[in-house]
Amino acid sequence: xxxxxxxxxxxxxxxxxxxxxxxxxxxxxxxxxxxxxxxxxxxxxxxxxxxxxxxxxxxxxxxxxxxxxxxxxxxxxxxxxxxxxxxxxxxxxxxxxxxxxxxxxxxxxxxxxxxxxxxxxxxxxxxxxxxxxxxxxxxxxxxxxxxxxxxxxxxxxxxxxxxxxxxxxxxxxxxxxxxxxxxxxxxxxxxxxxxxxxxxxxxxxxxxxxxxxxxxxxxxxxxxxxxxxxxxxxxxxxxxxxxxxxxxxxxxxxxxxxxxxxxxxx
Numbered sequence: 406x407x408x409x410x411x412x413x414x415x416x417x418x419x420x421x422x423x424x425x426x427x428x429x430x431x432x433x434x435x436x437x438x439x440x441x442x443x444x445x446x447x448x449x450x451x452x453x454x455x456x457x458x459x460x461x462x463x464x465x466x467x468x469x470x471x472x473x474x475x476x477x478x479x480x481x482x483x484x485x486x487x488x489x490x491x492x493x494x495x496x497x498x499x500x501x502x503x504x505x506x507x508x509x510x511x512x513x514x515x516x517x518x519x520x521x522x523x524x525x526x527x528x529x530x531x532x533x534x535x536x537x538x539x540x541x542x543x544x545x546x547x548x549x550x551x552x553x554x555x556x557x558x559x560x561x562x563x564x565x566x567x568x569x570x571x572x573x574x575x576x577x578x579x580x581x582x583x584x585x586x587x588x589x590x591x592x593x594x595x596x597x598x599x600x601x602x603x604x605x606x607x608x609x610x611x612x613x614x615x616x617x618x619x620x621x622x623x624x625x626x627x628x629x630x631x632x633x634x635x636x637x638x639x640x641x642x643x644x645x646x647x648x649x650x651x652x653x654x655x656x657x658x659x660x661x662x663x664x665x666x667x668x669x670x671x
Contacts, residue, residue, distance in 0.1 A: 407666075407667050407668075409613050409632065409634060409659060409667060410443075410667060412445070412611060412612060412613045412632065413445065413446060413607055413611040413612070414445065414446040414447070414448075414605045414607045414611055414612035414613070415440055415445055415446070415447045415448075415612070415613055415615060416448055416450050416598070416601050416602075416605075416612055416613070416614045416615065416626070416631070417437065417447060417448070417449050417450065417615045417616075417664075418449075418450060418451060418452075418592075418615060418616035418617060418618075418621075418622050418639075419449055419450075419451040419453065419461075420451060420452075420453055420561060420617075420639060421616070421617030421618070421636070421638060421639015421640055421641075422615055422616060422617055422636055422638060422639060422663075422664060423437060423449075423468065423470065423664070424464070424468055425563065425564050425638075425639065426563040426564040427464065427467075427564065428564050429467075429468040429469070430638055430663060430664075432663060432664075432665035433636075433638065433663050433664040433665055434468050434469050434470055435665060436663075436664040436665045436667055436668060437470055437472075437664065438469070438470065438471050439668060440667075441471055441472075446605050446606075446607060447472075447476060448476050448477075448478055448601045448604060448605060449461075449465075449472060449476055449477050449478065449479075450478045450479075450592065450597055450598070450601050450614075451477075451478070451479050451480065452480050452555070452556035452557075452558050452561075452570075452571075452591040452592050452597075452621065453479060453480065453481075453529075453561070454479075454480050454481055454484075454501060454502075454504075454505055454528035454529045454555035454556055454571050454591070455481075455501070455502040455504050455505065455528070455529050455530075455531065456479060456481065456504040457479070457481055457482070457503075457504040457505075457507040457508050457511075458474050458477040458479055458481075458482055458508070459474070459507065460504050460507075461477050461479060462474050462477070475604070476604075478597055478600055478601045478604070479508070480528075480555040480556045480590055480591035480592075480597060481501075481504055481505045481507075481508040481509075481528070481555065482508045483590050483591070483596060483597045483600050484505070484508070484509075484526060484528070484553060484555045484590040484591075485508040485509045485511065485512035485514065486512060486600065487553075487588070487590050487596050487600075488509075488512070488514065488524060488526075488553065489512045489513060489514070492523075492524065492551070494512075494513040494514055494515070495514050495515070495523055495524050496514070496515045496517045496521055496522050496523050496524070497509055497514050497515065497516055497517065497522055497523075497524045497525075497526050498516070498517060498518065498519040498521075498522035498524075498525055498526070498540060498541070498544060499516065499525070499526040499527070499528060500526070500527050500528060500530050500533065500537050500538070500541050500574055501526065501527075501528030501529065501530055501555070502528070502529065502530050502531065502532075505526070505528040505555065509526065518540075519540040519541070519543060519544050522544065522550070523550065523551065524550065524551045524552075524553060525541060525544040525545060525550055525551070525552045525553065526553050526554075526555065527541060527552070527553070527554040527555065527571060527574050527575060527578070527586065528554070528555040528556075528571055528574075529555075529561070529569075529570060529571045529573075529574070530574070531568075533573075533574065538574070538577065541574070541578060542578060542581055542582065545578045545581075545582045545584050546582055546584075551587055552584065552586050552587050553586055553587060553588050553589075553590065554571060554575050554586035554588075554589045554590070554591075555571055555589075555590055555591055556570070556571050556589065556590065556591025556592065557570075557571065557572050557575060557589050557591065557593075557594075557621075558570030558571055558572055558591070558618075558621060559572035559573070559576075560572075560640065567640065571591075592616075592621045592622060592624075592625035593620065593621050593622070593624035593625035593628060594625075594628075595625075595628055595629060597625075598614075598625050598626075598628070598629045598631075599629070602629065609629045609630035609631045610630055610631065610632075612631045612632070613626075613631060613632040613633065613634055614626030614629075614631045614632070614633050614634070615633075615634045615636060615664065616633075616634075616635065616636070616639075617635065617636050617637070617638060617639025617640050617641050618639070618640045618641060619635060619641065619649055619650070619652075619653045619655060619656075619657065620653050620655075622635070623635055623653075623655050623656070623657045624653075624655050627655050632658050632659070633657045633658045633659070634657060634658065634659045634660070634661065635657035635659070635660045635661075636660075636661055636662070636663050636664055637660065637661070637662050637663070638662065638663040638664075643662065646660070
């Protein structure tokens with residue numbers, strides 16, 4: 406029996422672990438459903454800042470994952486929740502796509518033009534424009550405005566290879582203003598992990614964090630004191646594993662080709 410199957414809870418990344426873009430990783434989907442059938446407490450924690458929980462539920466349905474919406478801790482939802490908990494219902498300008506806007510509105514926030522906003526929320530936008538970046542720049546230059554980023558990912562896995570992540574916008578703003586976000590809600594920061602642990606009602610040492618990136622998923626797990634599993638089905642692969650291990654100080658507790666190997670070893 407793989408030692409990780411003794412853990413009570415699993416915090417699973419999505420992109421690169423269960424699917425790549427809109428395409429599932431079939432053997433990983435089967436593994437997820439098997440964990441749920443075994444009675445393990447499972448949540449899905451994703452730094453994808455373009456999707457809402459509603460969108461992800463349809464995606465999971467298409468994948469064949471037996472999950473509920475309240476198991477979804479997407480950085481879109483987590484960011485909206487964090488702002489509500491710390492600032493109340495706020496006036497927000499965001500660089501993000503409709504999925505982020507949907508979660509912000511569901512939390513009671515107003516989406517307004519940058520001149521009327523109190524909070525800048527930076528999230529990925531695959532149609533980012535000079536106009537949007539200019540508005541974000543002007544808000545970022547105003548130290549009285551709160552600046553929150555959904556996640557720090559530099560790149561993101563897709564069906565046909567890596568694509569730019571939210572870090573592209575964070576980096577551009579930093580280059581222009583020397584300002585980093587006042588808070589980053591996604592992995593590897595603790596905001597998203599603490600919300601997931603609160604939902605699981607488990608201690609960190611009873612949980613394993615599974616992901617495909619050392620600097621994002623493994624670091625996130627280490628920061629809260631959980632076990633970590635790196636899978637080689639996303640950004641980190643068998644081909645670049647040695648380079649990734651050398652590049653980052655944090656090391657995963659376990660490495661598998663994909664999630665299904667939890668059961669292949671039985």
